[in-house]
Amino acid sequence: MAAQSQYEELARQLSAIGAVKRGLARALPAHCPSGSAAALTLIDQHGEMRMSRLAELLAVDMSVTSRHVAHAAERGWIERSPDPADKRSRILRLTAAGQDMLGVLSQRSIDTLAHTLDDWSDDEVGELNVMLARLRHSFDCKARALPPHHDLDTRTPV
Amino acid sequence: MAAQSQYEELARQLSAIGAVKRGLARALPAHCPSGSAAALTLIDQHGEMRMSRLAELLAVDMSVTSRHVAHAAERGWIERSPDPADKRSRILRLTAAGQDMLGVLSQRSIDTLAHTLDDWSDDEVGELNVMLARLRHSFDCKARALPPHHDLDTRTPV
DNA sequence: TATTGTTATACTCTATAACTATA
DNA sequence: TATAGTTATAGAGTATAACAATA
Known part of the structure; x- marks a missing residue:
């Protein structure tokens, strides 16, 4: 268990990490928004799959997945x-054009990060990757069990 | 300098971190979207400031900041x-109600993270915080210098 | 003329709900 | 009746551009 102040700080850091994501997104080719890019990456990484499986990997609703995939298709x-x-199901696969696009996407991410993180060592980037993966995993496992807030308490402090 | 594969992995991790952010956002009180929450947090942390300064801290355009602040106001x-x-300028300050809301926001972040990260040590959370702060800093310093992509090369692989 | 802040417009991502086709 | 996927709709975040007021 960590101190409360560490949790508050983590919440702030996560809130601010959007700027980094936007920095990466700015390097994307036109007509390939980050949603489609994420779908391409996951299909490449895990091989052909159904919509429902991709939605699970993206951690978004299947309706959202359907839009991203339709755009890419x-x-x-x-x-x-x-x-x-x-x-009822459809099998998703990368086309040759999709693999080409993926190559462009990878190269642009690499270029951007190699430039901005030029003073990070390989171990440091690796360590960040490990911790981010663990953070995601912790959420995957336990966030589902969280009771939703009903905002009954919101009225009190006002 | 890190290996290319580490950069590719980091890009994937950042893409996937959205699920964690959404998990935290789900715990927010109604009528307090994450944009307003971030504004409240930064004003509390840095004290009263002008719109332009807040926009800089949020790392978004001032037009966006203006909307978030208007909502909170x-x-x-x-x-x-x-x-x-x-x-021309306006000075932003938290009201008493704003501080109350901030207390609710902090408590909900703490509750969510204490639950999902219950098997993380204080040092581990602290280390993640340090690395995320450094990541942001690296982007702040160097991302501005990045030449924008003109997508001339996008046509080739298609 | 340049800068601070606001507003209008447009785009992306997301979720919920209604719908279809199939199981 | 339940599930896989699509589509319509709505809400939030963001950026660009046009604008008003002031420096």
């Missing part, structure tokens, strides 16, 4: 073939 | 008084 980066085992 | 959390030294 319209541009020829993702192919959606019918699943022979279940006619 | 409408609810009585922030007071905007004219700056005697420059009639």
Whole structure:
């Protein structure tokens, strides 16, 4: 267990990390918003999969996943073939154009981070990666069990 | 300098950290979106300031800052008084209601993180905080110098 | 003329709910 | 009846550009 002030600080850091994400997003090619980029990356990493699995990996609602995938499919980066085992499902695969786009995406991320983190050692970046992965995992496991706030207490301090 | 694969991994981790941010945002009281929450936190942390300074701390455009502050001011959390030294400017201060709201916000962040990170030590959370702060700092310093992509190369792989 | 702040507009990401097609 | 996926709608965050007031 950490001190309360560490949690408050972490909340602030997470709130501010959006600026870093926007910095990376600015390097994306036109017509490839970060949502589509994330979908391409995950399909490349995990291989072909169904919509529901991708939604799980993206940690967003399937309706959101559907939009990102539709965007990528319209541009020829993702192919959606019918699943022979279940006619409701569709199997997602990267096309050759999708792999090309992924190459551009990777290179731009690398360029941006190599420039901004030029004074970070390999170990330091690796350590940050490990901790971010663990942070995500902790949330995946335990956040579901959190009772939603009903805001009954919001009225008191006003 | 880190290996390219570490940069690619960091880009993936940052892309996925949105799920954690959404987890924290779900604990926010109604009518206090994360943008307003961030504004309240920064004014509390740094004391009274002008719009332009807050925009700098939030690392977003001043038009965005203006919206967040207007939202908070409408609810009585922030007071905007004219700056005697420059009639174009407004000085931002937390009201008593704003400090109350801030107390609620802090407590909810602490509750959420204490629950999800219950197996993290104080040192581990502290180390993550340090690295996230350094990440932000690296971007603040160097991202401005990055040449914007003109997407001339996007046409090639298609 | 330049700067501070606001507003109008547009785009992206997200969730909920309604809907279809299939299981 | 339940599940996989799509679409419509709505809310939040952001940026650019046009604008008003002041420096």
